[in-house]
Amino acid sequence: MKMFALNKKINFKSTFIRLLLSYIMxxxxxxxxxxxxIYSGYKRQIIENSISSSQKILEQASYYTNYTLNWAKLFSYQLYLNQDIYNLMYLNKNENTTEIANPKIMQLTSSIPSIYSIYIYNNNNGKIYTSVSGEQKVDSFYDHEIIDILKNSSETFSSNLIPRRINLSSEYNSNYKKNILSIFLSNSKNPKNNLPDGAIILNLDADEVEKYFKTISENGCDLFAIDNKGNIVLHSSSGMFLKNISQSDYLKKILENKNDNGNFLCDIDGKPCVITYTALERMGLKFITITPYNTFLGSINKMIHLIIVIFITIFIIGAACSYLISMRIYSPIDRIVKQVKSKALINNELQNYSKSNEFDFLSIAIDNILNEKLSLKKLSIEDTNFIKKQLLKSILLNTVVNFKDIKTKFEELNINISENGNIAIVFKIDRIKHFYSRFSNRDRQLVRFGICNICSDISSKYYSNECLNINGNLIALILSTSKEPSQEDLDLIINIVAEIQNYVLSYFNVSLSSGIGSYAYSLSQISSSYKLAADCVNYRLKYGINSILYYDKINADINNDYFYDEDLESSLFNAVKLGNIKNIETELDKMLNKISTYSYSNILLSISQLALHSKKLVDTLYKVNNETRDLK
Structure with missing residues (x-):
């Protein structure tokens, strides 16, 4: 019942209610x-920042790993140059071990925490000298895996770190296992046993190396390096060394991707995560970070609450502004409706529309007035001018359904154009933003009214005419001419337009561009003439402001075969990359001269394409130079 009462009280067909609801919607x-x-951009920015941070961490991790390998190689080579170490490598069976050599190895390992152990292999006597357990026979050596590596490897100097886990249970009565990263330096192999005559094996403590990964990784995130088989070589968490994760969906995606760098979203154990990776090809490693998506949620939730508060606040302000704007727009409509109701004859048809939409009411009332000659005498000059402008506007915009008795209506409304033979001219205010900033709303209306008066006064010396304001910056002038204009007539019209432009510029300091339409043989063709004039005036983009444009002038310069010249664009962008201002100006002139030969729609298309490609170029240049930008 309350809703029914509300519907009766509020007329939802009213123009005011529709305006209010439209603005609110x-x-x-x-x-x-x-x-x-804003939410999507903030969320994307948070993820991009995380990815950027992850990429920097990956760069640090790969740099550190590469640095560790290079340092290990250099250290191994320094050992090789040590005379005591060299003697251990090439002792014959009958020679005794020096008393200095083995302690020398012990001293080196104890002074550098990242070195777990050093092996010196001697093929002549079949022994290995270690910093862990001293001198041992190869056959009984606890780390027999390294012997297999020396035998099967084709390298004489390791190109990569070799991740291994050695079992010390045979050496110590325990099941102690140690994670190490090995490299070796050896000479040519002996054909008898396919082992080198001598070798230096440096075993780095993998746990010590992984400490750096733990230091730089963010809380809740995993940082690790894997080899090409999916084995974990280094990890920010303990207990992951040499774990094979090649069956993981996200790792399959990384291994299948040919790009060395990348990022993507993936679910791991049912939890969404951001995966970022990079490759260090020379070491055969890929570095990966896994950032759980829920690490972003705290910041995103705060942003959601802030957005909701801002949304509600602005909505309330917007609803209030919508009411004020609707009232301001509706006031003149309401005034005209009241005047029509007070002066027009209200028949049954009007009575039915009087409580619905005001425009429907005015449309029926105006139609009745136009069809009843005597009814115009009851209307004020303001109402008559309103009806006159509406009729002319309907003719220009081709919304007149029936041209029957149009001559009578022209006489009643004192319209100074003929039924046969007219030309539409469109004037467009240049620098419309500057125009709006210079004049208040009332002053703008006065300026437009003044422009219409100037157009009518100057044109009336030669032609009967009507002038009216179409919208904020378009003014239409209809010239009545008895015949299709010759070149002499066209020159006269151009002179009239130029005189109008000069007067407007002189009196109001407002520049006008103009377009001249085609000859309209009947009233129904005036809309086509108007449309052509409006299309012509758009070409001020090419010819400049305060121009006078018409079809023959524009068509002579148009190249209908549209082709976006990528060679000119490439020359321009090369000049931009080189930073040569003179060449940039030259190439840009060539590009714009080429674009200016196309039709208006193709000009806009070309400029849009050039602007889009230019922004991409600038973004790329800033990214290369790691600089911030403010380009929109």
Whole structure:
């Protein structure tokens, strides 16, 4: 019942209610799209920042790993140059071990924490000298895996770190296992046993190396390096060494991807995560970070609450502004409706529309007035001018359904154009933003009214005419001419237009561009003439402001075969990359001269394409130089 009473009280067909609801819906839509864009942009920015941070961490990890390998190689080579170490490598069976050599190895390992152990292999006597357990026979050596590596490897100097786990249970009565990263330096192999005559094996403590990964990795995130088989070589968490993860979906995606760097979203154990990776090809390693998505949620939730508060606040302000704007727009409509009701004859048809939409009411009332000659006498000059402008506007915009008795209506409304033979001219205010900034709303209306008066006064010396304001920056002038204009007539019209432009510029300091339409043989063709004039005036983009444009002038310069010249664009962008201002100006002139030969729609298409490609180029240059930018 309450809803029914509300419907009776509020007329939802009213123009005011429709305006109010339209503005509220528009405000809501804009707010919704804006807040959604802000949320999406913030969320994307958070993820991009995380990815950027992860990429920097990966760069540090790969640099450190590469540095560790190079340091290990250099250290191994220094050992090789040590005379005591060299003697251990090549002792014959009958020679005794020096008393200095083995303690020398012990001293080296104890002074550098990242070195777990050093092996010196001697093929002549079949022994290995270690910093862990001293001198041992090869056959009984606890780390027999290294012997297999020396035998099967084709390298004489390791190109990569070799991840291994050695079991010390045979040496110590325990099941102690140690994670190490090995490299070796050896000479040519002996054909008898396919082992080198001598070798230096350096075993790095993998746990010590992994400490750096733990230091630089972020809380809750995993940082690790894997080999090409999917084995973990280094990890920020303990207990992951040599674990094979090649069956993981995200790792399959990384291994299948040919790119050395990348990032993507993936579910791991049912939890969404951001995966970032990079490759160190020379070491055969890929470095990966896994950042759980929930690490972003705290910041995102705070942003959602802030957005909701802002949304509600702006919506309330927008609703209030919508009411004020609707009232301001509706006031003149309401005034005209009241005047028509007070002066026009209200028949049954008008009575039915009087309580619905005001425009429907005015449309029926105006139609009745136009069809009843005597009814115009009851209307004020303001109402008559309103009807006159509406009729002319309907003719220009081709919304007149029936041209029957149009001559009578022209006489009643004192319209100074003929039924046969007219030309439409469109004037467009240049620098419209500057125009709006210079004049208040009332002053702008006065300026437009003054422009119409100037157009009519100057044109009336030669032609009967009507002038009216179409919208904020378009003014239409209709010239009545008895015949299709010759070149002499066209020159006269151009002179009239130029005189109008000069007067307007002199009196109001407002520049006008103009377009001249085609000859309209009947009233129904005036809309085509108007449309052509409006299309012509758009070409001020090419010819400049305060121009006078018509079809023959524009068509002579148009190249209908549209082709976006990528060679000119490439020359321009090369000049930009080189930073040569003179060449940039030259190439840009060539590009714009080429674009200016196309039709208006193709000009806009070319400029849009050039702007889009230019932004991509600038973004790339800033990214290469690691600089910030403010380009929109």
């Amino acid at each position: 528009l405000t809501s839509a804009i707010l919704f799209v804006t807040t959604l864009a």
